[in-house]
Amino acid sequence: xxxxxxxxxGYGFFxxxxxxxxxxxxxxxxxxxxxTLKKYEKEFVKELESLPIKHKKRITKSSxxxxxxxxxxxxLS
Amino acid sequence: MDLxxxxxxxxxxxxxxxxxxxxxxxxxIIGLSxxxxxxxxxxxxxxxxxxxxxxxxxxxxxxxxxxxxAISSILxxxxxxxxxxLIVKSLAPIGLLFTCLSIVTGSLWGKPTWGTWWAWDARxxxxxxxxxxxxxxxxxxxxxxNKEYLPxxxxxxxxLGIINIPIIKYSVEWWSTLHQPASIKFTGTSSIHSxxxxxxxxxxxxxxxxxxxxxxxxxxxxxxKIKKQNIKRL
Numbered sequence: 451x452x453x454x455x456x457x458x459x460g461y462g463f464f465x466x467x468x469x470x471x472x473x474x475x476x477x478x479x480x481x482x483x484x485x486t487l488k489k490y491e492k493e494f495v496k497e498l499e500s501l502p503i504k505h506k507k508r509i510t511k512s513s514x515x516x517x518x519x520x521x522x523x524x525x526l527s
Numbered sequence: 528m529d530l531x532x533x534x535x536x537x538x539x540x541x542x543x544x545x546x547x548x549x550x551x552x553x554x555x556i557i558g559l560s561x562x563x564x565x566x567x568x569x570x571x572x573x574x575x576x577x578x579x580x581x582x583x584x585x586x587x588x589x590x591x592x593x594x595x596x597a598i599s600s601i602l603x604x605x606x607x608x609x610x611x612x613l614i615v616k617s618l619a620p621i622g623l624l625f626t627c628l629s630i631v632t633g634s635l636w637g638k639p640t641w642g643t644w645w646a647w648d649a650r651x652x653x654x655x656x657x658x659x660x661x662x663x664x665x666x667x668x669x670x671x672x673n674k675e676y677l678p679x680x681x682x683x684x685x686x687l688g689i690i691n692i693p694i695i696k697y698s699v700e701w702w703s704t705l706h707q708p709a710s711i712k713f714t715g716t717s718s719i720h721s722x723x724x725x726x727x728x729x730x731x732x733x734x735x736x737x738x739x740x741x742x743x744x745x746x747x748x749x750x751x752k753i754k755k756q757n758i759k760r761l
Binding site for chain 1: 533534535537538541559563564568573574575577578581582585620621624627628631632635636638639737740741744745747748750751752754755758
């Protein structure tokens with residue numbers, strides 16, 4: 451029954467290749483998008499760390515974007 | 528307008544990413560089960576019809592994203608809305624991926640049904656042209672850094688590219704093509720049975736959720752890039 455399912459009535463190569471290509475391509479784009487996002491988040495935090503403490507505290511409190519980035523970075527570490 | 532400030536937008540983006548992550552795999556597994564196991568075999572094409580469940584949603588997504596990109600580019604050119612530029616930049620790679628996937632899976636479907644991997648017929652050629660427009664869009668983002676010229680180039684590409692969209696849609700009616708006419712009609716009766724239509728829409732939903740997830744991640748990256756450039760001025 452499993453072999454029959456894999457053979458797909460003799461068209462297994464075409465059916466499985468289609469689903470395989472879609473899966474691999476989607477995973478690749480997801481990996482690239484996530485990697486780039488994490489890279490920029492890390493760089494942003496690094497830059498934030500280099501600021502004077504007073505300035506850093508002020509903008510961390512006032513900016514939702516910075517709060518969100520710091521929250522996601524804390525989750526990672 | 529404060530509702531659309533980057534600070535508020537990023538809060539919604541994070542919430543949406545969490546929501547999509549929580550439902551995506553359930554819908555994908557249900558969609559794949561129907562597409563590969565429960566949906567019936569076509570009386571003429573046999574099991575090759577299962578390729579439809581990835582081919583058709585990919586093509587629809589590729590075409591829809593280009594329409595969205597083109598309209599956004601034109602609106603950005605006219606009204607200079609920065610958010611639209613970020614949306615276009617984040618959507619273009621997703622549209623390219625799905626257009627390429629529709630061409631590749633179409634080719635894999637074409638070989639057993641038509642006996643050839645590729646034919647320069649109207650539908651296939653117009654989809655190929657759509658892929659070329661996407662590539663031009665992405666190249667423009669990469670190589671034209673001048674903020675004055677880029678919106679003009681994107682608008683020109685949008686106007687040229689949007690002409691191709693009705694050609695894709697009606698190519699199977701205007702010309703005699705290898706590609707079959709549309710089986711699913713939004714106005715009128717579809718010639719596809721519900722046992723195949725349900726898995727098709729489930730797979731479309733799963734792929735749309737995937738697109739939304741990638742778009743939100745890319746959009747968030749673009750916001751961080753802007754904030755990083757302006758960090759010292761905050």
